[in-house]
Amino acid sequence: MELELTEEQSLLGETIDGLLGKRYDAATRLALLSSQQGWSRDLWRQYAELGLLGLTVAEEYGGAGMGIAELAVVMESFGKALVLEPFLSTVVLGAGLITAAGSAQQRQELLPKIAAGEALVAFGYTERGSRWSLSDIACQAEPDGDQEGGTEGGTEGGTVRLRGEKIAVLGGDSAGYLIVTARTGDGHVGLFLAEAADPGITVRRYAMQDGLRGADLVFDGAAAVPLGPAETALATVESVFDTALAALCAEAVGAMERMLWLTVDYLKARVQFGQPIATFQVLQHRAADMYVSLEQARSSALVARLAVAEAAGGHPAGAGDTARLRRTVRAAKLQVDGAARHIGQEAIQLHGGIGMTMEYAVGHYFRRTSVIAKTIADTDLLTEQVGADGGLY
Amino acid sequence: MDFALSAEDRAFAERLRAFFTTEIPAGIRERLARGEDATREDIVTSQRILNANKLAVPNWPVEWGGQDWTPVQRHLWSEEMALAHVPGPLVFNTAMIGPVIATFGSQEIKERFLPATANLDIWWAQGFSEPNAGSDLASLRTTAVRDGDEYVVNGQKTWTTLAQYADWIFCLVRTDPTAQKQRGISMLLIDLRSPGVTVRPIELIDGGREVNEVFFDNVRVPADQLVGEENRGWTFAKFLLGNERTSNAGLGIIKTRISRLKRLSGPLLDEQPLLRARLARLEAETMALEMSVLRTLARESSLPKGQPDPGSSVLKLRGSQLQQDASELLVDVLGPEALPYRDTAADLPEGAADAMPRYFNWRKATIYAGSSEVQRSIIAKSILSF
Numbered sequence: 001m002e003l004e005l006t007e008e009q010s011l012l013g014e015t016i017d018g019l020l021g022k023r024y025d026a027a028t029r030l031a032l033l034s035s036q037q038g039w040s041r042d043l044w045r046q047y048a049e050l051g052l053l054g055l056t057v058a059e060e061y062g063g064a065g066m067g068i069a070e071l072a073v074v075m076e077s078f079g080k081a082l083v084l085e086p087f088l089s090t091v092v093l094g095a096g097l098i099t100a101a102g103s104a105q106q107r108q109e110l111l112p113k114i115a116a117g118e119a120l121v122a123f124g125y126t127e128r129g130s131r132w133s134l135s136d137i138a139c140q141a142e143p144d145g146d147q148e149g150g151t152e153g154g155t156e157g158g159t160v161r162l163r164g165e166k167i168a169v170l171g172g173d174s175a176g177y178l179i180v181t182a183r184t185g186d187g188h189v190g191l192f193l194a195e196a197a198d199p200g201i202t203v204r205r206y207a208m209q210d211g212l213r214g215a216d217l218v219f220d221g222a223a224a225v226p227l228g229p230a231e232t233a234l235a236t237v238e239s240v241f242d243t244a245l246a247a248l249c250a251e252a253v254g255a256m257e258r259m260l261w262l263t264v265d266y267l268k269a270r271v272q273f274g275q276p277i278a279t280f281q282v283l284q285h286r287a288a289d290m291y292v293s294l295e296q297a298r299s300s301a302l303v304a305r306l307a308v309a310e311a312a313g314g315h316p317a318g319a320g321d322t323a324r325l326r327r328t329v330r331a332a333k334l335q336v337d338g339a340a341r342h343i344g345q346e347a348i349q350l351h352g353g354i355g356m357t358m359e360y361a362v363g364h365y366f367r368r369t370s371v372i373a374k375t376i377a378d379t380d381l382l383t384e385q386v387g388a389d390g391g392l393y
Numbered sequence: 394m395d396f397a398l399s400a401e402d403r404a405f406a407e408r409l410r411a412f413f414t415t416e417i418p419a420g421i422r423e424r425l426a427r428g429e430d431a432t433r434e435d436i437v438t439s440q441r442i443l444n445a446n447k448l449a450v451p452n453w454p455v456e457w458g459g460q461d462w463t464p465v466q467r468h469l470w471s472e473e474m475a476l477a478h479v480p481g482p483l484v485f486n487t488a489m490i491g492p493v494i495a496t497f498g499s500q501e502i503k504e505r506f507l508p509a510t511a512n513l514d515i516w517w518a519q520g521f522s523e524p525n526a527g528s529d530l531a532s533l534r535t536t537a538v539r540d541g542d543e544y545v546v547n548g549q550k551t552w553t554t555l556a557q558y559a560d561w562i563f564c565l566v567r568t569d570p571t572a573q574k575q576r577g578i579s580m581l582l583i584d585l586r587s588p589g590v591t592v593r594p595i596e597l598i599d600g601g602r603e604v605n606e607v608f609f610d611n612v613r614v615p616a617d618q619l620v621g622e623e624n625r626g627w628t629f630a631k632f633l634l635g636n637e638r639t640s641n642a643g644l645g646i647i648k649t650r651i652s653r654l655k656r657l658s659g660p661l662l663d664e665q666p667l668l669r670a671r672l673a674r675l676e677a678e679t680m681a682l683e684m685s686v687l688r689t690l691a692r693e694s695s696l697p698k699g700q701p702d703p704g705s706s707v708l709k710l711r712g713s714q715l716q717q718d719a720s721e722l723l724v725d726v727l728g729p730e731a732l733p734y735r736d737t738a739a740d741l742p743e744g745a746a747d748a749m750p751r752y753f754n755w756r757k758a759t760i761y762a763g764s765s766e767v768q769r770s771i772i773a774k775s776i777l778s779f
Contacts, residue, residue, distance in 0.1 A: 264778075279779075284777070285770070288769035288772035288776075291776060295685055296707070298688075299683075331680055334673070338674070338677075386677055391669075392677070392680055
């Protein structure tokens with residue numbers, strides 16, 4: 001069993017924790033939150049130097065060629081420090097989609113830039129009213145009228161014009177490259193790559209509820225090129241989402257661990273009725289339940305990354321096996337979200353008023369895990385996906 | 394979750410599965426698969442087959458019939474047995490008194506009891522709890538007073554599971570009333586046919602009588618049936634309770650209940666999204682528990698034998714809740730068919746007669762073997778350092 005981290009993987013975690021311990025103290029993070037950029041370009045360069053931005057990018061494109069295990073290590077550390085930089089959007093989703101769907105030329109052009117910290121990518125897939133559906137979308141990819149000999153549907157490599165809107169696009173505030181889902185002339189949902197500087201794109205920047213930056217994107221005839229064939233685009237997205245969900249599980253576990261220990265330490269320090277409130281059994285038992293949730297979530301995050309590794313490098317025996325591994329990842333995320341909800345709500349409650357303040361850290365962790373539970377899918381959708389086709393056991 | 398196991402462990406599990414499904418009589422396994430309780434005879438038959446194949450006491454020292462297995466292999470053994478609906482070897486024999494005797498008993502006591510214990514020639518009962526010693530076990534009052542070559546035992550044990558089938562009982566008794574409460578306790582092996590022993594069944598809310606009260610009225614016990622030294626019983630009790638780090642999770646129980654309720658639900662699962670949702674959440678939490686078990690096993694190799702792992706409190710706490718959730722869900726799957734009481738009607742469909750009693754009965758899971766509240770206190774103290 002390879003349940004424990006290898007020495008190299010542990011070292012990776014320690015290195016990142018060391019960097020973030022120095023560079024991500026509460027005051028620095030609060031300042032970043034209210035800065036115009038919302039995150040640190042300087043740290044982004046350091047991530048690049050550490051090899052984090054090319055962590056999962058193949059070596060031939062300037063990356064480290066690592067897998068989900070290393071990615072999970074990074075994400076857990078990021079969760080502990082509540083990192084604000086657009087790592088999920090650029091590295092996990094952006095580089096993930098380009099690797100999975102991009103042509104050799106697109107990979108060659110973009111992946112080395114991502115690994116070097118020179119390109120930021122965002123993935124827009126949600127629209128007003130689409131909720132979590134990838135296919136219930138209105139965004140259109142129209143054949144480019146200016147282009148002679150545009151192929152049927154306009155998606156076979158030629159330029160298209162995008163029309164429509166994407167909302168809540170994580171990292172959409174600063175990305176130079178935008179990957180979006182759009183419906184093609186022949187009814188497929190395809191993936192398209194556009195440059196944010198295109199005059200046909202309006203970017204409405206804002207901070208999300210957890211402080212991470214995002215944007216609404218309006219496409220009014222923006223030029224874009226297909227990222228892979230439309231026929232397989234949704235399957236590609238689902239597979240990249242599996243990796244992203246496993247990564248989010250790890251990030252949430254990092255955040256939950258901090259919430260638990262912040263709470264335990266607070267209970268020991270806070271004096272009421274002439275004694276530390278940690279002496280009250282009712283509070284001890286609630287903290288113990290938080291610990292149980294954390295351990296279960298840690299187990300789920302481990303299951304998620306093992307399942308993703310199995311699906312990627314392992315030997316899925318056909319479509320049924322792939323579907324089973326997907327249900328496994330979704331089940332892990334479902335469990336993690338429930339555990340994070342429990343730990344987060346209890347962390348605030350056991351802190352009392354101080355837990356409600358922006359000044360104190362615990363609320364920021366709660367904000368982040370609350371948003372993690374609404375990223376890619378929500379609890380209801382995950383529950384539906386886990387229960388489909390006979391469930392897990 | 395097979396992907397979390399090595400190829401060798403997977404092959405190991407397959408060999409065991411093949412053995413359990415071919416060597417243990419199908420009649421027994423089918424009865425258990427339908428949700429019926431194993432009879433005394435089922436349990437004895439099964440354990441003797443296992444013992445003849447060195448599969449009854451793998452956790453014992455090799456010289457007494459044990460196997461040199463890894464913690465993961467021992468887990469797979471127990472798991473595959475549950476999934477194949479094989480009545481497990483009697484825990485009082487194989488997981489409790491056997492390891493205590495093998496570790497702390499004299500050579501004479503080992504030779505006298507271990508082979509018979511492994512083969513279930515002796516059926517053991519556990520004499521720990523008393524009416525006023527539950528979670529606070531060390532406050533027990535049953536006394537054993539030395540009188541020549543014998544101890545004279547007086548007092549009462551309770552919640553004694555399957556004592557109606559038992560031949561012998563291992564008891565915690567107070568041998569030094571003046572010592573601090575944990576220090577004056579010894580472990581005695583008592584023949585239940587001794588004069589002065591009375592076993593009285595307790596009817597539980599499910600209508601079953603699996604537990605008993607056991608009364609001792611001037612019962613004379615030969616002094617050579619003391620385990621180890623006098624007044625060291627608490628140490629043995631802690632060893633016994635700390636030895637099982639993962640079995641209290643009840644993973645096999647949860648999984649077989651889930652597959653049973655899926656089987657019995659028929660088209661209901663397709664038709665009822667709310668039921669499907671509750672099952673999905675139960676399965677997701679069970680999957681997490683399964684990995685928590687594997688992680689605990691991975692830690693186990695680095696802990697000395699008998700040293701408790703406070704992390705196993707997580708398994709007991711969450712595992713017992715999930716066992717209860719699974720039994721509750723089965724009641725919902727059966728709907729009104731779960732309502733007739735088991736003795737009142739014949740010809741009920743499978744599961745109908747026992748679903749609700751099982752739900753009632755399984756409230757015990759969060760009470761026995763360290764209640765949920767005791768487990769929370771262990772976590773609070775040992776892990777969170779409150």
